[in-house]
Amino acid sequence: MAYSEKLIDHYENPRNIGSFDKAAEDVGTGLVGAPACGDVMKLQIKVGPDGLIEDAKFKTFGCGSAIASSSLVTEWVKGKTIDEAETIKNTDIARHLALPPVKIHCSVLAEDAIKAAIADYRAKATKKAE
Amino acid sequence: MTAITQIRRNDQPIYLDYQATTPMDPRVLEAMMPYFTHKFGNSGSRSHAYGWEAEEGTEKARAQVAKLIGADEKEVIFTSGATESNNLAIRGVAEFYKDRKNHIITTVTEHKCVLDTCRHLEQQGFEVTYLPVRQDGLLDLDVLRAAITDKTVLVSVMAVNNEIGVIQPLAEIGKICREKKVFFHTDAAQAAGKIPLDVEALNIDLMSISGHKIYGPKGIGALYVRRKPRVRLVPMIVGGGQERGFRSGTLPTPLCVGLGEAAEICMKEMEAEAKRLKKLQERMLNGLRAKLTDIVVNGDLEQRIPGNLNISFAYVEGESLMMGIKNLAVSSGSACTSASLEPSYVLRALGVEEEMAHTSLRIGLGRFTTEHEVDTAVDELVRHVNKLREMSPLWEMAQEGIDIKSIEWAAH
Numbered sequence: 184m185a186y187s188e189k190l191i192d193h194y195e196n197p198r199n200i201g202s203f204d205k206a207a208e209d210v211g212t213g214l215v216g217a218p219a220c221g222d223v224m225k226l227q228i229k230v231g232p233d234g235l236i237e238d239a240k241f242k243t244f245g246c247g248s249a250i251a252s253s254s255l256v257t258e259w260v261k262g263k264t265i266d267e268a269e270t271i272k273n274t275d276i277a278r279h280l281a282l283p284p285v286k287i288h289c290s291v292l293a294e295d296a297i298k299a300a301i302a303d304y305r306a307k308a309t310k311k312a313e
Numbered sequence: 314m315t316a317i318t319q320i321r322r323n324d325q326p327i328y329l330d331y332q333a334t335t336p337m338d339p340r341v342l343e344a345m346m347p348y349f350t351h352k353f354g355n356s357g358s359r360s361h362a363y364g365w366e367a368e369e370g371t372e373k374a375r376a377q378v379a380k381l382i383g384a385d386e387k388e389v390i391f392t393s394g395a396t397e398s399n400n401l402a403i404r405g406v407a408e409f410y411k412d413r414k415n416h417i418i419t420t421v422t423e424h425k426c427v428l429d430t431c432r433h434l435e436q437q438g439f440e441v442t443y444l445p446v447r448q449d450g451l452l453d454l455d456v457l458r459a460a461i462t463d464k465t466v467l468v469s470v471m472a473v474n475n476e477i478g479v480i481q482p483l484a485e486i487g488k489i490c491r492e493k494k495v496f497f498h499t500d501a502a503q504a505a506g507k508i509p510l511d512v513e514a515l516n517i518d519l520m521s522i523s524g525h526k527i528y529g530p531k532g533i534g535a536l537y538v539r540r541k542p543r544v545r546l547v548p549m550i551v552g553g554g555q556e557r558g559f560r561s562g563t564l565p566t567p568l569c570v571g572l573g574e575a576a577e578i579c580m581k582e583m584e585a586e587a588k589r590l591k592k593l594q595e596r597m598l599n600g601l602r603a604k605l606t607d608i609v610v611n612g613d614l615e616q617r618i619p620g621n622l623n624i625s626f627a628y629v630e631g632e633s634l635m636m637g638i639k640n641l642a643v644s645s646g647s648a649c650t651s652a653s654l655e656p657s658y659v660l661r662a663l664g665v666e667e668e669m670a671h672t673s674l675r676i677g678l679g680r681f682t683t684e685h686e687v688d689t690a691v692d693e694l695v696r697h698v699n700k701l702r703e704m705s706p707l708w709e710m711a712q713e714g715i716d717i718k719s720i721e722w723a724a725h
Contacts, residue, residue, distance in 0.1 A: 186636075194636055200704045217722030218668035218707055221630055221647060221656070225706035242706040246632040246647070250704065 186247065187281035193251035198258050201240040203227045208311060211265075211304025213296040222249045222289065226296035228260060228268070230304055236260045236268055241296075248286035252276050252293035265301050320681045326642045327686045331620050331679030332475050332503060333644060337571070338528040338680065344574040345530065348567035356564050357555060367566045374573025378535050381576040382501075382520060383511035387540060390556040391569050394534035395502035396426040397549075398521030399469075401536055401560065402498045403430045405546030406467045406519070407439055414466035416440045418495075420452055421662045423471050427500055431469075440464070448664050449613035450479035458489055467496045472504030472520075476646065476659040476675055477612030478621025480508060487516030496544055502526050502534075506579030507587070507618050512537060518544050522576075524568065528680055529575030533568035536560075586680060590619035593678050593687050597622060600691035605698055607711075611646075611660055611673060622676040623660075625669045626694075628708035629701040634674065637697035641690050646673035668707075668717070 186194075202225070205212045209230050216222040222245035231237040239257040243250045255276060260268040276282075276290035320336040321328055328336070348370055356371045358364025372386070379386040392398045407417060419431055421443045431441045442460045447453055452470060461468070468490050473480050483499060490497035498519035501510060505520075506527035512520060520537040524530050538544050538559065552561030579586075601608055607627040623646070626634060631647030646657030647670070656670035665673075674694075678687070702708040707717055 191636075194633070197704060202709065214706065215723065218671070218717055219666070219722070221668075221671040223706050223722075225709075242704050242709055244628060244705040244707045245630050247636040249630075250633055 186283075190248065190251045190280040190282070193254040193280070194247040197241075197250060197254040199238075199240050199254065200242065202242065203229055203238075203240055208307055209304075211300040211302075211307070213299025213301075213303060215295045215299050216245070216249075216292050218244065221245060222292055224249065224253045224292055224296040226253060226256065226293075226300045228265070228297075228300045228304060230265060234264050236263055236265065245289065245292075246286070248280070248282055248289040249292060251280055252282070252289045253296060255280060256293045256297055260297060265304065268297055269301055271297055326640050327690060329641055329643045329676050329678065329682070329686075329690060331677030331682075332478070332526075332675060333677065334525045334531065335528045335679055336681060337525075337530060338575060338578055340578060341529055341571045341574045345567040345571040348570050352566070354566075356566055357553065367564075370566050371564050371569045374569040374571075374576075377573035377577045378522065379537075381505060381510070381580045382522075382537060383513050384537050385540065387557075388512075388537055390536050390538060390559050391564055391572070392534045392536055392560055393532055394525070395424075395500060395521045395523035396534075398523075398534050398536035399424070399426045399498075399500050400430050401546060401549055402519040402521060402538075403427065403467065403469055404434065404549060405559070406496055406498070406544065407434050408547040409545045410466045411439070414464050416442070416462055416464040417467050417469065418442045418444060418457070418460050418465060419469045420444045420446055420471070422446050422450065422474055422476075422659045423469070424475055424500055424502070427469055427471070446662055449616070450474060450477050450611075450659075450663050451613060451616060452481055452486070454482065454485050454489065457486065458493075461489070461493045461495055465493070465495050467498055469498040469500070471500040471502075472510065473501070473507065473618050474612065474659065475503050476657060477623045477663070478503070478617045479612045480504070480616045480618065482616075483510075483515045483517065490518075491516040503618065506576060506583065507620065509583065512539070522572075524572040524575060527572075527575045527579050530568050530571040533565060533572045535572065587619055590678050590682075593682055593684065594619045594622060596684065597676065597678070597687050597691060598624075600688065601694060604691070604695045609669065611663060611665055620678045622678075623673060624676065625665065625673045626698050627669065627672055628705045628711060629698050630671050631673055633701055634672075634694075634697055637701065638690075638693045641693055643677070644675045646675065647671045 203210045229238040241253040273290040273294040354363025354367035356367040376386040496518040502523040518539040522535040524533040611623040631645030660670040
């Protein structure tokens with residue numbers, strides 16, 4: 184399959200690989216996908232006291248498009264508020280990486296991963312406030 | 314042995330996909346050349362030297378192919394390849410005998426061209442039984458025996474699987490079929506020229522052969538059709554009545570000559586080549602096992618052609634691995650390499666879990682594979698598997714002792 188240069192760059196030089204302590208209060212973790220389907224993404228955000236996402240990390244089991252999609256969103260969410268990060272659309276990811284049609288689901292998964300990480304962070308924050 | 318050690322140019326990736334196709338042996342090309350130029354006659358022309366010369370070429374080739382499988386040359390017909398041979402064998406037999414018998418037995422791990430032919434026959438009212446295989450990829454003979462009824466006309470079981478390289482127990486299958494008076498067809502596209510095959514000893518009634526899997530040209534194959542006891546077929550391509558009426562059309566003389574030459578070379582060099590490939594297969598597997606944990610060979614390792622390895626690299630998705638090992642040409646059982654997004658049906662039939670099927674690579678070794686290429690491949694694979702495991706959440710969980718099966722994954 185012929186992939187775009189941007190996609191190949193993210194695959195070959197993935198940004199922000201790694202993990203945060205998922206128990207930490209300022210960390211939100213999203214784990215989406217399924218091994219049986221061939222894609223699993225773990226996306227983590229670290230939110231600063233100012234409400235901005237100050238860092239993001241990912242680990243992905245999946246094809247090159249899945250790796251590139253998750254690498255890209257870790258770059259995109261940094262410096263955004265969680266509300267802003269929540270507006271990232273899979274179509275933006277797919278367009279930026281020029282994903283072929285059969286790989287669109289990889290961008291959907293990346294969007295799901297952000298949403299799941301944000302939901303996890305919010306759940307922790309609510310619990311703390313109670 | 315041949316003096317030729319390298320076919321590829323240095324700027325090409327290392328070719329490790331010998332089950333997909335093989336490069337043509339230069340000796341084969343040499344044998345074919347005159348038939349592209351001055352020996353251009355139609356082998357059906359009986360009235361002049363051009364025709365006789367061409368016929369000499371095709372008939373020598375027929376004898377070469379026959380010799381490879383222990384057949385009589387009159388029992389070999391040329392086709393366009395194994396797909397056509399499989400179509401003709403299965404459909405041809407089914408249609409000819411349909412008034413008496415309407416049941417066909419095959420296995421779930423056959424090549425698509427066998428499975429699809431059977432599906433078409435089902436649509437026309439034939440009954441087809443698709444036998445499962447064991448975890449090692451081999452057919453259970455008791456299961457076969459139990460499936461044969463008095464309506465069974467044909468058993469079609471591939472000799473060697475194209476994905477996992479396992480060799481089916483042909484002699485035993487042939488014996489059962491002969492006892493039960495059922496025709497035995499085998500798709501030997503991956504087996505001919507690689508392992509000894511004798512249609513008499515194995516009781517094979519029909520056998521499909523492909524040119525381009527045995528270092529011959531693409532676009533040519535053969536079908537062995539037994540004469541005693543006689544197997545009858547309804548032809549699919551009708552016309553001038555060539556090839557005993559089973560397959561009309563002017564023979565592509567250069568391709569026939571190429572197939573014949575390829576068969577003869579395979580026969581002469583089979584033993585030495587198998588030994589050399591076995592060493593390379595061991596070198597590859599030992600090299601990987603020395604440096605990587607959590608790798609699994611799919612399919613039986615002993616009942617297997619030496620030119621094949623099918624390995625699951627746990628926690629690393631196959632397509633992403635292939636993207637990394639750019640210098641290696643291999644294929645994957647991962648869904649992501651297929652349009653259907655389904656992982657390999659062959660691996661699934663072995664009971665390989667879907668997540669492991671996604672991590673599989675098929676590595677094919679062949680006549681022109683060198684030790685140096687194997688070593689380079691091992692290095693590249695190790696490097697990229699490690700890199701991808703470092704970024705795999707599943708690998709991370711496994712290292713933390715988390716059982717991946719204990720997690721409730723959302724299907725998507």
